[in-house]
Amino acid sequence: MSDIHGGRPLLDQAMALALLSWRVHVFEPARLLKRLGLYVVPTWGAALVPGVPGGGGRHLSERHLEPVLLPEEPTGYQEVREFDRLASLYEAVVRPFSEPIIDEVVELMRPLSPRARVLDPSVGPGGSALRLARLLPEGEVVAADLSRGMVETAWRAARKAGIPNMAFFQADVAQPPEAFEGYFDAIVCCLSFHHYPDGPAAARAFRKVLAPGGKAFVADPGPKWFVELARPLSVLADPGFVRHRTGEEFLRIFTEAGFSSVSWIEVLPGIGVTVASV
Numbered sequence: 001m002s003d004i005h006g007g008r009p010l011l012d013q014a015m016a017l018a019l020l021s022w023r024v025h026v027f028e029p030a031r032l033l034k035r036l037g038l039y040v041v042p043t044w045g046a047a048l049v050p051g052v053p054g055g056g057g058r059h060l061s062e063r064h065l066e067p068v069l070l071p072e073e074p075t076g077y078q079e080v081r082e083f084d085r086l087a088s089l090y091e092a093v094v095r096p097f098s099e100p101i102i103d104e105v106v107e108l109m110r111p112l113s114p115r116a117r118v119l120d121p122s123v124g125p126g127g128s129a130l131r132l133a134r135l136l137p138e139g140e141v142v143a144a145d146l147s148r149g150m151v152e153t154a155w156r157a158a159r160k161a162g163i164p165n166m167a168f169f170q171a172d173v174a175q176p177p178e179a180f181e182g183y184f185d186a187i188v189c190c191l192s193f194h195h196y197p198d199g200p201a202a203a204r205a206f207r208k209v210l211a212p213g214g215k216a217f218v219a220d221p222g223p224k225w226f227v228e229l230a231r232p233l234s235v236l237a238d239p240g241f242v243r244h245r246t247g248e249e250f251l252r253i254f255t256e257a258g259f260s261s262v263s264w265i266e267v268l269p270g271i272g273v274t275v276a277s278v
């Protein structure tokens, strides 16, 4: 996805079409089968314990009413520059695909303490983070992203929607601000891990910012067949694409990052959620 109105319009449209078509032809039938008890999701690793306990309540969202931006452009910024340009049209293209994935993540997070503090380390334009914030009446969502355009777009969306319990930070996933250390009850990272140049460093940063008992929920393409199927279009049309990983790789990366229990669940065909508990 470069710029739907210029540059590589055919590729952009191919990506938009592929995402929408996967939603209609694969996700929706799978969700129906799931509801009927006819699609049992494959799970690897530790037995899954759902839920997000604890919760320190609001703090950063009360201290930071404006986005906290980096003082200067960091090294490696070229990897996300295209997201700056895409910020305004991204939601229309990706939301049909990401919406059912977030539904699945929210199910895994239940029961969700209303006071929980949740980090979205690559918030994009904010659709799913705003939704999570509404589920945490006494808690908060901290929305971060390396792309300044995405942080500002998400902040404007939250303001427009009148959502008070969010804070916004421009930050590289692997270099979280000091204020994040040990602060969060949960991390929700959706469709972003394959953009990180150093996945293990991101997983170690996740470990560092979680409070005791905290959990990371990382939704990304995962089973080997999907990784192979999606590679050509991802290489050509996904901005800043680095690589997809299999469930086995996610289990290893999060175990090596020091998480005590790690599961990987193929929640929808082609998409896995890694649930890693501190």
Ligand SMILES: C[S@@+](CC[C@H](N)C(=O)[O-])C[C@H]1O[C@@H](n2cnc3c(N)ncnc32)[C@H](O)[C@@H]1O
Binding pocket: 079, 080, 083, 094, 098, 121, 122, 123, 124, 125, 128, 144, 145, 146, 147, 150, 171, 172, 173, 174, 189, 190, 191, 192, 195, 196, 197, 240
């Ligand atoms: C495909 S979008 C996903 C956005 C959102 N989570 C969603 O599901 O719609 C990937 C996001 O990852 C962000 N990103 C890429 N590299 C990053 C990094 N090193 N640190 C933080 N965010 C990064 C991009 O700027 C972009 O907003």
